Each structure stands twice: as structure tokens, then as C-alpha cells.
Amino acid sequence: MNEPWSRGQTTAVGATVGVVLLLVGAAVGRADVAVLAVPLVGAAVWGWLRTPSREIEVHLGASDNVDDETNAPADEGAADLDGGEGATTAAADDEPGTLRSRVRITAPRGTAAVVVAVRRSNRSQDEVVVQVRGQRTLPLVVHTVRTGPQTVAEIDAIGIGPGGATVSEPVEPATDDALVLPTPGPLGQLPLPFRLRGLSGAHPSRRPGEGGGLRDVHPYTPGDRLRRIDWRVTARRSPTLQELYVRRELALAEAAVLLVVDSRDDIGPDPRTWRGSLRPRASDPTSLDLARQAATSLAQAYLAAGDRVGLDDLGAVRRPLPPGGGRRQLDRIRHALALTRPEGEPLHRVRAPQLPSGALVIVFSTFLDDAAADAAVQWRRAGHRVVAVDVLPTLREAVLRDRERLALRLVRLARTDRLAGLQDADVELVTWRDAPQVALAGLARSGQRRPGAGAGVR
Amino acid sequence: MTEPTNPRVTTPRWWSVLPGLRPAPEPEAELEVGPTVSGGVVRICTGLLVALLLMVGWSVLLPLSLSSVVGALLLAALVAALPRLSLVWVAVLVVGFEVLIGGPPAVLTTLALVLLVHLAVWASTWSARVALRSRIEIAVLAEGLREVALLQVPAQVLAVVALVLAGATLDAGDLWRVLALVTGAAVAAIVLPRRL
Numbered sequence: 001m002n003e004p005w006s007r008g009q010t011t012a013v014g015a016t017v018g019v020v021l022l023l024v025g026a027a028v029g030r031a032d033v034a035v036l037a038v039p040l041v042g043a044a045v046w047g048w049l050r051t052p053s054r055e056i057e058v059h060l061g062a063s064d065n066v067d068d069e070t071n072a073p074a075d076e077g078a079a080d081l082d083g084g085e086g087a088t089t090a091a092a093d094d095e096p097g098t099l100r101s102r103v104r105i106t107a108p109r110g111t112a113a114v115v116v117a118v119r120r121s122n123r124s125q126d127e128v129v130v131q132v133r134g135q136r137t138l139p140l141v142v143h144t145v146r147t148g149p150q151t152v153a154e155i156d157a158i159g160i161g162p163g164g165a166t167v168s169e170p171v172e173p174a175t176d177d178a179l180v181l182p183t184p185g186p187l188g189q190l191p192l193p194f195r196l197r198g199l200s201g202a203h204p205s206r207r208p209g210e211g212g213g214l215r216d217v218h219p220y221t222p223g224d225r226l227r228r229i230d231w232r233v234t235a236r237r238s239p240t241l242q243e244l245y246v247r248r249e250l251a252l253a254e255a256a257v258l259l260v261v262d263s264r265d266d267i268g269p270d271p272r273t274w275r276g277s278l279r280p281r282a283s284d285p286t287s288l289d290l291a292r293q294a295a296t297s298l299a300q301a302y303l304a305a306g307d308r309v310g311l312d313d314l315g316a317v318r319r320p321l322p323p324g325g326g327r328r329q330l331d332r333i334r335h336a337l338a339l340t341r342p343e344g345e346p347l348h349r350v351r352a353p354q355l356p357s358g359a360l361v362i363v364f365s366t367f368l369d370d371a372a373a374d375a376a377v378q379w380r381r382a383g384h385r386v387v388a389v390d391v392l393p394t395l396r397e398a399v400l401r402d403r404e405r406l407a408l409r410l411v412r413l414a415r416t417d418r419l420a421g422l423q424d425a426d427v428e429l430v431t432w433r434d435a436p437q438v439a440l441a442g443l444a445r446s447g448q449r450r451p452g453a454g455a456g457v458r
Numbered sequence: 459m460t461e462p463t464n465p466r467v468t469t470p471r472w473w474s475v476l477p478g479l480r481p482a483p484e485p486e487a488e489l490e491v492g493p494t495v496s497g498g499v500v501r502i503c504t505g506l507l508v509a510l511l512l513m514v515g516w517s518v519l520l521p522l523s524l525s526s527v528v529g530a531l532l533l534a535a536l537v538a539a540l541p542r543l544s545l546v547w548v549a550v551l552v553v554g555f556e557v558l559i560g561g562p563p564a565v566l567t568t569l570a571l572v573l574l575v576h577l578a579v580w581a582s583t584w585s586a587r588v589a590l591r592s593r594i595e596i597a598v599l600a601e602g603l604r605e606v607a608l609l610q611v612p613a614q615v616l617a618v619v620a621l622v623l624a625g626a627t628l629d630a631g632d633l634w635r636v637l638a639l640v641t642g643a644a645v646a647a648i649v650l651p652r653r654l
Contacts, residue, residue, distance in 0.1 A: 009544065010544050010583045013544050014544075014550075021551075024554070029624075030557075031620040032624070033554055033558050035568060035613075035617035035620050035621065036568075036571060036572060036575055038572065039573075039576035039610065040579060042612070042613060043576065043579070043580070112601065112602065113595070115587060115592075118488070120487045125487040126487055126489055127591075128593045129584075129592065129593070129594040129595060129598055130489075130491050130492075130595050131598045131601060138489050138490065138491055140487060140489055140490070141488050141490060143486055143487070160587060163583070163605055164580070164583035282486050283486060
């Protein structure tokens with residue numbers, strides 16, 4: 001017997017029963033009893049004689065073009081993902097949240113089948129007994145609602161010898177990691193900061209310049225461009241052309257937006273998982289998933305309007321991503337958001353991070369403690385327009401016991417007071433789980449001023 | 459990397475409307491393999507084979523009755539419900555005991571028992587390997603059936619020789635039936651493809 005393979009219990013007991021029948025038949029001279037043992041003993045001996053000699057190997061990751069003909073059609077339609085981290089891929093026509101990877105199994109000669117088990121987040125997801133001759137690559141499809149760094153799957157494999165007579169030792173589980181970027185969603189009107197800056201962008205400012213709406217009509221002065229002369233006004237006001245009149249415009253300006261993500265907690269909809277001993281279900285997006293998605297959606301919307309967007313993390317002491325514009329800035333923000341996760345003990349900040357002057361601050365937090373709320377209030381007192389985005393998921397309370405429900409009620413009371421305090425401090429509140437587009441459009445309208453008076457609405 | 463968004467919305471299954479029954483959650487990760495059957499189907503087939511084996515064995519001892527059929531079905535249900543306990547060996551021992559007590563059965567009955575014992579044990583081996591919701595590729599079962607057929611050819615021939623040497627008489631009908639059984643096993647071994 002080879003060491004990596006052992007005899008199966010069923011076959012061993014079968015062989016024993018076969019030997020018993022054989023002996024009984026021989027003892028009483030009954031061939032009809034003895035022949036019942038023939039297939040049992042024969043199958044066991046035949047299976048043990050052909051026991052494979054080597055271990056099963058399993059690998060999860062990119063295909064090395066080693067597919068056998070059995071799986072060749074399954075390879076079509078896969079495409080490499082942007083970023084290129086890990087070996088996991090996604091097909092272009094897949095629904096969002098679909099990861100594609102490959103399980104490559106190498107089995108020694110004589111292996112009848114391999115039991116392949118797929119685990120994810122320590123939960124069994126799939127188990128299949130497959131035929132493997134030499135080597136076989138199986139496509140693995142993972143549906144996830146989670147973003148950020150994560151393990152695609154853990155693959156366990158056990159080989160089964162001929163006739164199920166032998167089984168191999170379980171192999172070391174194969175794993176693969178992937179970084180899942182958050183996806184932006186469509187948004188409508190967005191709030192703008194109290195002060196706009198710069199001379200580019202899409203928002204009219206109150207400074208004189210070019211590109212914006214009409215500021216006034218003014219007599220021509222040295223320095224005015226000739227193409228700004230308004231001949232109709234000139235003809236009406238000065239028919240003898242003793243004086244020329246020019247149209248003066250307002251400048252366009254851009255908004256500086258700073259997204260501040262509170263990565264100190266990452267909680268799911270089930271309050272029983274908040275203490276950390278249980279993991280949230282893999283099918284439940286956590287608060288940090290919602291924060292990533294919200295921040296990405298807002299970043300995309302502001303960047304599309306020509307604004308400058310930066311990113312900071314309340315839960316980590318590191319240099320913030322400074323405000324910038326353009327498509328590459330969106331890529332940088334998405335990547336930084338995907339890497340954002342709780343790190344070590346929650347950070348306590350004495351003072352809120354410094355921000356660019358006049359920036360619109362959008363804070364993404366669950367507001368389960370005072371840190372994010374305090375920072376938001378400090379920024380508001382410093383003159384920034386501050387929007388607090390509540391990313392607490394919709395809680396699942398039906399599964400709670402009375403004590404847990406009472407504890408949740410206390411937490412909720414404190415949180416409600418905290419959110420009310422934020423609103424008292426003139427911090428605007430948006431709940432991401434309840435139609436955020438509507439709330440953001442409402443904030444945009446509430447901050448609307450006439451063009452030229454400082455701010456506008458896209 | 460990819461771009462996940464919201465949780466998938468799954469259509470509820472028809473049995474979710476039944477009281478007390480909840481549909482199994484959609485698997486989060488799934489392997490794409492060839493045609494498969496579920497572990498439950500394998501267990502049901504194992505139970506049916508065991509029930510058939512027990513009924514044929516009982517017919518050696520006494521004529522079939524309702525109580526014997528119910529008893530066979532109960533033991534078969536136990537074998538199917540608890541595959542890891544290897545209860546199929548209890549069934550094999552029961553059949554051996556029945557044959558021992560009931561006297562020499564007909565040649566064809568003995569050959570059928572040899573085939574059924576092998577099939578029941580083989581099916582029990584696989585049902586012990588797979589969980590109820592697991593899947594097993596049909597190619598694996600076809601390859602296993604081919605090996606069963608390969609083993610059955612010599613087993614059936616050996617059984618006939620042993621029975622004849624022990625004094626059993628073969629009339630013309632028995633000869634044809636034995637020949638048909640052996641030919642069937644041989645054809646199965648040849649026809650069942652090595653690879654599906």
C-alpha cells in the first residue's frame with residue numbers, strides 16, 4: 001500500500017464480508033453461498049492492486065493552457081481583468097460581481113475520480129465528484145457582493161481509487177486571492193461646496209472670466225478683446241460708434257471634493273456578527289462595501305463634471321490621496337478604496353485631518369461611535385460644507401434574541417442622538433441605503449444659488 | 459478583479475411556498491463540470507438496488523409477501539439514509555443467510571444475486587462518498603459501471619462453473635439465460651465508453 005492512499009472503509013468491510021461468505025460456503029459445501037463473495041473479494045483485490053502511487057495535486061488560479069480536450073470549450077469567453085492582480089478573471093458578458101478562476105487537478109494514473117470541494121469564507125459552497133485522467137482544468141465561477149481584497153475560494157480535493165477501494169489523503173487546500181474594485185453607480189444632481197475654485201470645471205463662479213454666463217455689458221476698455229465687442233448693444237447705445245461695448249462673462253470654476261472613508265469598522269446586516277466571532281454572510285454587503293460603492297459613485301460623478309476629488313481614510317494614518325481630476329484619478333480612488341479595510345485597533349484622532357480650503361467634505365461612516373461625527377463637526381466649524389453619508393446596512397433583526405435586541409436598541413439610541421447632533425451642527429445627512437440619489441439631489445437644490453453668487457448646480 | 463455591485467436577486471423556487479420548506483441558498487461558488495447527478499439520486503438508486511437484492515434473496519427463502527417487501531424497503535431506506543455506516547453489508551449478510559437457509563436457489567437466481575450484490579456494494583461505495591447536495595459526474599458512474607461489467611464477466615462464469623461442479627443442473631433455458639447474462643456484462647464492458 002502506498003502511503004498517500006489508504007483503503008476505503010466500505011471496500012475493506014466488503015472484502016471481510018466476502019471472505020466470511022466464502023468460508024461459510026466452503027465449510028457447508030454450498031457453492032451458491034460462496035459465489036456471492038466472488039465480486040466482493042474480486043473488486044476489493046482488483047482495486048487495491050491498482051492503487052495509485054502519487055498524490056493528488058490541486059491548483060487554483062490562472063490557466064497555463066494545460067486544459068485537456070474535455071474542458072476546452074469552457075475556456076471561451078474569459079478575459080483578463082484590469083489591474084492584473086491575482087489570476088482571477090472575469091468574462092466581459094458576465095453579470096457584475098462574477099469572478100472566474102480555474103481549478104487545475106493533477107491525478108496519478110489509476111485515479112477513478114476526485115472529490116473537489118469548494119469553500120468560501122469557511123462555508124462549503126460546492127462539492128463535485130469529477131473524472132480526472134492525468135490533468136484536468138475546471139472553470140470556477142464565484143458570485144460575490146464584496147469588494148476589496150478577498151480569497152476567491154479554497155479548494156479541497158480527495159482522490160478515489162479504482163472501484164472506490166482506496167482514497168487519497170486530503171491535499172493542502174488551494175487558494176487564490178483577488179482584489180475586487182468597487183463599481184460606481186449612476187447619480188443625479190450633487191451638492192457643491194460653498195466656494196468654488198480654479199478657472200476650469202463646469203460650474204459658473206462669481207469671478208469675471210470666460211466660459212460662464214453673462215456677467216454684464218461694459219464700455220470697452222484697453223485690454224478687452226475685440227471679439228468680445230457686442231455690436232448690437234453698441235449700435236443701440238452708441239449709434240455713432242463713439243463708444244464700443246463688450247460682453248463680459250463669468251468664469252467657470254471647479255469644486256474640490258474630499259471623500260473621507262471611515263474604515264475602522266466593517267459590519268454586516270446581522271448584528272450578531274458585530275462582535276467579530278462570526279463572519280457576515282458572504283452574500284451580505286458590509287458597511288465598508290457600501291462605503292466603497294458610495295465613494296466610487298460620487299467620485300465618478302464629480303470627476304465627470306470636471307471637479308477635483310481626493311480621498312482620505314479616517315481609520316489609517318497615511319497620506320491622503322490629494323484632490324485631482326480625470327479618469328486616472330478615478331482609477332486611483334477605486335484602487336485606494338478597494339485596499340481600504342480595518343487595520344488593527346481603531347484609531348482615535350484628537351484633531352480632524354487637514355483639508356484643502358473650501359472643499360466639500362463627504363464622510364462615509366456607520367456613525368456607531370463619536371470619532372467620525374466629531375471630525376465632521378470640526379470640519380463644518382472650519383467652514384467646509386460637510387455631507388455625512390450613513391453606510392450602515394439594513395439590519396436583520398428578526399434573528400435576534402431579546403438580549404441582543406435590547407443591546408441593539410441601546411446602540412441605535414446613541415447613534416440616533418449622534419446623527420441628530422450632526423444635523424444640529426449643520427452637517428447634511430444622507431442615508432445610502434435609502435435612495436441616495438434623491439437625498440443628494442435635495443442637498444444640491446438646497447445649496448443652489450444664483451449663478452455669480454458663489455455656487456451653482458450641475 | 460471585477461466589479462461587483464449589489465447582491466443577486468434570486469427567483470424563489472416553487473417549493474419555497476410550502477410551509478416549513480426553505481429553498482437552498484444559491485451557491486456562491488460553483489464548479490463548471492460535465493453532466494452530473496446529485497448525491498440524492500445516487501442514494502435513491504442505492505436504496506432501490508438494496509431493496510431489489512433483499513427481495514430476490516427473500517424469494518429464495520419464502521415466497522414474497524407484503525411484510526417481506528416492507529422489511530426490504532425499510533432496510534434499503536436505512537442504507538440510503540445512512541450511507542456512511544456501510545449498512546449494505548448487513549443486507550449482503552442477510553441475503554447470504556437467506557440463501558444458506560433457503561437451500562440452493564435456481565442458477566439464474568444465484569447469478570442475479572451475484573450481479574445485484576456487486577451493484578449494490580458499488581453504488582453504496584459512491585453514496586458514502588457524496589453528500590446529499592453534492593454532485594457526481596455521470597462520466598464517473600459510467601466508468602464505474604464499466605468496471606463492474608468487466609468484473610462481472612469472470613464472476614458470472616466462475617459462478618456457473620462452481621454451481622455446475624457443485625451439482626447444479628442446467629437445462630436449455632438456463633443455458634441461454636446464463637449466456638445472455640454473461641453476454642450482457644461483456645457488451646456493457648465494451649460499449650460503455652472509457653471517457654464520456
